[in-house]
Structure formats: structure tokens, C-alpha cells
Amino acid sequence: EMMGLPYTGPGVMASAVGMNKVMSKAAFQGAGIATAPFAYYFATQDREAIAADIEQRFDLPVVIKSSGQGSSIGTVIVQQKDELRPALEEAFKYSASLVAEAFIDGDEFTVAVMDDVAFPVIQIVSSTGKYDFYSKYAPGVAKHLCPAPISPELTKKMQDLALNVFHLCHCSGVSRVDIMTDKEGHPFVLEINTVPGMTATSLVPDAARAMGMSFEDLCEKILLEASVGKF
Structure with a gap:
């Protein structure tokens, strides 16, 4: 360009x-386009606080997605509570932010x-x-x-x-x-x-x-x- x-x-x-899934999901929501309920988090935040907030907002299973990846890299479907922290670490390996999304x-x-x-x-x-x-x-x-x-x-x-x-x-x-x-x-x-x-x-x-x-x-x-x- x-x-x-x-x-x-x-x-x-x-x-x-x-x-960037944080930006695109926020854009969909702002425009009234149907998208799965979500929340976003940053690598600078405390992991325990992130996990606690996700547990409060979402039922399991919940999908954790690295914000800047494709081809399902950095994406984990969390089925059990003890899988949440490892899923956060996996997503943050690839991006400085992530999206937690309701499982459809x-x-x-x-x-x-x-x-x-x-x-x-x-x-x-x-x-x-x-x-x-x-x-x-x-x-x-x-x-x-x-x-x-x-x-x-x-x-x-x-x-x-x-x-x-x-x-x-x-x-x-x-x-x-x-x-x-x-x-x-x-x-x-x-x-x-x-x-x-x-x-x-x-x-x-x-x-x-x-x-x-x-x-x-x-x-x-x-x-x-x-x-x-x-x-």
C-alpha cells in the first residue's frame, strides 16, 4: 500500500x-451482527483473575481463542474446570490477548x-x-x-x-x-x-x-x- x-x-x-478476534468480535457486537457471547482478556492480567471471570461469565464448555491466530492454532475447547488455566497459557503463547467465547x-x-x-x-x-x-x-x-x-x-x-x-x-x-x-x-x-x-x-x-x-x-x-x- x-x-x-x-x-x-x-x-x-x-x-x-x-x-484480531478482539477487534472483530467487538465490531460484530457493535453492529448488531449475531455472534457468540464473548469476553476478552490481555496477557498482562492476572491469570487467576481471568479464570475466575470466565467461570463467572460462561458455562462449560467454553472456547478459548488466541486473538491473532488462524487455522484453530491457539484455540482450545475447555470441557473441565481444571483445563481452563492450561488453555489460557496455550492461547497467550501466540498473542497478547485472547477471546473467551460461549460454545455453540x-x-x-x-x-x-x-x-x-x-x-x-x-x-x-x-x-x-x-x-x-x-x-x-x-x-x-x-x-x-x-x-x-x-x-x-x-x-x-x-x-x-x-x-x-x-x-x-x-x-x-x-x-x-x-x-x-x-x-x-x-x-x-x-x-x-x-x-x-x-x-x-x-x-x-x-x-x-x-x-x-x-x-x-x-x-x-x-x-x-x-x-x-x-x-
Whole structure:
């Protein structure tokens, strides 16, 4: 950006907000976008005080997430009280802040957005029962159901949520919004990925193929929108 070189994807602000879960979750909440109840904490705070506050605010299980990581790195689902302190230490290994988030016990979905168009919704089903780093990158472990086998109403609701998040964060190019549903089927935004994966097992290429766009055409389309001045 500073050198005036065209680049793909969102600008500096969108990428910074999207990469920090404290900032993005606060933005979702402030804009009235459905997201799981959360609280955030900093590495400078006393660990016992953090643990006590989380125990007061949340029922178990609770999800502890490092604020500046992706691919489930630094993310721990705490099932037992004695797992909380180790989870805090794990999250703080990667970032100076973390998010504690209510556990949403439902299905996992994702929606890519490009050029103000929401791609088909993908439902993610992992054979291990959890969508962690291994499930995301080991071929064949996670299935991507696209279009997701859900109602047209829920599909539209998720696509609208993704577009709202995309606009809120001032995104451009391709971004991907991750969503969970609770047991009643209500969708909650987890996060936005401003530089989504583009590997053989990645989600955006799958969604593009479902709408008739080849991987080669997707890459060319991304390259053609490269620009500067996206702050």
C-alpha cells in the first residue's frame, strides 16, 4: 500500500480487524451482527483473575481463542474446570490477548464473498468430530457439503450475514465468513477470514466450483481486482 503496488484482497484496516478476534468480535457486537457471547482478556492480567471471570461469565464448555491466530492454532475447547488455566497459557503463547467465547453446539458453515456477491453456503463435516488444524489441512478428513443441505431461508440468512460482515470490515476481493448454528438452527458469526485459504482442500475454491467457476478462473478474477488505496 505504501509503495503504491497493486495487491489482491482487502486493505490494511480490513485485514487488521479481521486478523484480531478482539477487534472483530467487538465490531460484530457493535453492529448488531449475531455472534457468540464473548469476553476478552490481555496477557498482562492476572491469570487467576481471568479464570475466575470466565467461570463467572460462561458455562462449560467454553472456547478459548488466541486473538491473532488462524487455522484453530491457539484455540482450545475447555470441557473441565481444571483445563481452563492450561488453555489460557496455550492461547497467550501466540498473542497478547485472547477471546473467551460461549460454545455453540451445532453445525459449522462458511460463506465466501467476492465483488459483493455471496458464494454458495458450505457445510463443514469433519470425520473426527472437530474442525481443528488436522481436519482443515489433512486431505479427506473434512467434507465440504456445497451447496449446504439447509433450507433456502437459512441459506439466505447466512449469505446476508456474510455480506453484512464483509461490508462492516470494509473488505474487497475475496473474504470468507465462518458461521456456527446452535441447536435451534440460529446462525452466529465466528470470524471473517480476509485472506482465505487457496489450497487443494480449501473452502473458497469449492464454493466457486459449485457456482460454475473453475479454480483457474477464480485465480484470474482475484488477480484482476488487484488495486491500491483500499484503506
